[in-house]
Amino acid sequence: MANSQLIKGSLQTIILKLLEENEKMYGYEITQKVKELTAGEIKITEGALYPALHKLEAEGLLSTEIQQVDNRVRKYYRLTQNGEKEVNAKMSELKAFMENMQRIINPGLNPDYNF
Amino acid sequence: MANSQLIKGSLQTIILKLLEENEKMYGYEITQKVKELTAGEIKITEGALYPALHKLEAEGLLSTEIQQVDNRVRKYYRLTQNGEKEVNAKMSELKAFMENMQRIINPGLNPDYNF
DNA sequence: TTTTATTACCTAAATTTCTTAGGTATATAT
DNA sequence: ATATATACCTAAGAAATTTAGGTAATAAAA
Helix, strand or coil: CCCCHHHCCCHHHHHHHHHHHHCCEEHHHHHHHHHHHCCCCCCCCHHHHHHHHHHHHHCCCEEEEEEEECCEEEEEEEECHHHHHHHHHHHHHHHHHHHHHHHHHCCCCCCCCCC | CCCCHHHCCCHHHHHHHHHHHHCCEEHHHHHHHHHHHCCCCCCCCHHHHHHHHHHHHHCCCEEEEEEEECCEEEEEEEECHHHHHHHHHHHHHHHHHHHHHHHHHCCCCCCCCCC
């Protein structure tokens, strides 16, 4: 699973959704949360995460806030208003994607998801 | 949906699964089948498809057979034995991916898919 | 007490995958 | 005649990710 190609392209969706649920998070926290939620099956590498966060910030979907914790710097990210809208769009895309994959993989079945 | 990043990385899975269901298919047929199954939502571009087919063949997962139909050449692809094994692996990965996405997106729900 | 692991940020080269934009050729419909 | 559909292909560029680093503080282990 860790090396599955399928994970590619889902990073933005994951980040945005986690920030919808959690108000504010810092990068390292996101990697740990994903590892926790997926029982270690999905590991977000920092080389992918940080550029993705910077890009989302540059696009105006995330805002940042730096905090000092024990002489250590933490950079918290939270959704902007546009970011909140984008989460909904990404969720629609994810739902459509999963339904379409079901149609291809399992023709003759009407999928039922809980979003 | 057409431009969704999520589709990236799923092309090999789609090709292999369709060939498991259909015995043999040619490239153009695959693009049409996907369009049909997804009501036009997923359009596989030929610039992505043909290199993917060639790669799968080079990896020994697909074999080819050329047929003449009305002065036109068709290149049929079918699964090799290794290809058949790989379909199962890809299906496991897809299932795991979808379950993990559900865990991230919808924490506190146990997903139930029909594979 | 020195080393290792964890926390926490980051970048850059290389790889992979896909998009975009072509090219070739036949058959069919307008 | 021209456009659309069928049917194959490639190559440049874009985008996301992997791999492999670097920096620095804290905590745990040897």
